[in-house]
Amino acid sequence: MVSTLLGITGCASAAPPLELSGYTDESGAITVLHKGDSADPYFAMQALMLAHENGMDVSAPAEKFANWLVPRQKPDGTFDRFCRGADTRWVSCKTADADDSLLALWMKLLETMPAQLAKNPVWAKSYQISKASLEHLYQPSRGIYMVSPVVLHGLFMDNLEVWSRMVHLKQPQQRAESDKLARAIHDTFWDPVNKRFLVSTQLEQRAHKPTFYPDHVAQIFPLMFDFPLLPANARPYYRNWMVAHRAEWLTQGDADYPWGLLAVLALRQNDKVSAGCWLRQATPLRHSARWAVSDEASYQILQSRGVVAVDRETNCK
Incomplete structure (x- = not known):
């Protein structure tokens, strides 16, 4: 991600503010859903x-959330x-899905506020x-990170998130570690036979029928971080994914979240049609139970860059 997660960092004084009304409260907590009662730090920091x-x-x-x-x-x-709870206090109720990516995101967030x-x-x-x-989650035998102290396999997308933080560090030793x-x-996740990235080090995944998430999302996830070790140049790699999976992506909001961060990736790839297709399809879900705070951030990014929904005649298949 030049590399930042999907983007170009602008001057904060001239940048449009991220407006999280309905997703945050006076304490600084950021909820997954609009006026929701659950706060997952991963979704908050992703947004x-x-x-x-x-x-x-x-x-x-960001500062309020960190505090x-x-x-x-x-x-x-x-x-x-x-x-x-009923008394409006926030209490721990579930463990994190994955410690490795969450810890990396937390450090990355703090690094955006160096003062x-x-x-x-x-x-x-x-x-x-x-x-x-x-x-402590580093697995020397493979050179990657495990999910948690009790979940001892590695996940492709989690490790990309860990790498995305390391790649911006400036010291020569740090750069060598990121490389x-x-x-x-x-080497761990690329499957040369099927020419795709595996989602996990778990062997049983090979017998599963691929689904949009995690399998198809995993193939395009490296582009979100400018991961350099792709089987093709980024532009054709992106185009091929959209040809194969755009229609399926645009219907994810029918039963799940609409994956707005892929619309931001489309914008970064100068594919404003796909970004506009997402706006046409997903905007009616805004602030609903199928609209996560990361979708809200994606929506505001597109709006700030002048992207508009395509008209009804545009083919988004």
Whole structure:
């Protein structure tokens, strides 16, 4: 992601602000859904980073969210998901889906606020604990990261998210580590026989029929981070994916979330038609139970860049 997650970071003073009314409260928590009662730090940070790396100003909600989340970090460095009770207080109610990607996102978010990180000892301590916790998930035999201390397999998309943070670090040793991880990700997950990326190190996945998520999404996920080790150049690789899967992507909101971050990727690939198709298809879902905070961030990114929904006559198949 030049590389930022899907985008171009603009000057914060001139950037349009990410507006999260209905997705955040006075405490700084960010909910998955509009006026929802569940807060998953992964979705919150995905939305904040997506907006930040595509030219929006997220400074206010990001700092408030960080101050809300940091005291809720567990002693081992990991985070839970949270639910709001009848008394409106946020309580831990579920473990995270994956510790590796969440820890990387948390450090990446803190790195977007270097002044606060430098002067805030609570943030600095959390950053170091998170770094140590993530390193405990490293699997030397493969050179990748495991999901959690109890889930001992590796996931392709999680490792891409870990790499996406490392690739921006400036020290030569850090760059060497990111290059090493990129090669390990490719060597572990690329299936040369079927010419696709595997989603997991679990052997049983090979017998499963591919589905939109995780299988088809996994094939395009590297483009979201400018991952360099693709089987083809990025442009034709993207086009081939859209030819094969655009129609299926645009119907995901019928039963699931509409995957707005793929519309931001389309914009980055100068495919405004696909981005406009997404707006036409998904906008009626806005603020509904099928619209996550990451979809809201995606919608606002497209709006800020002047993308409009295509007309009814445009073929989006």
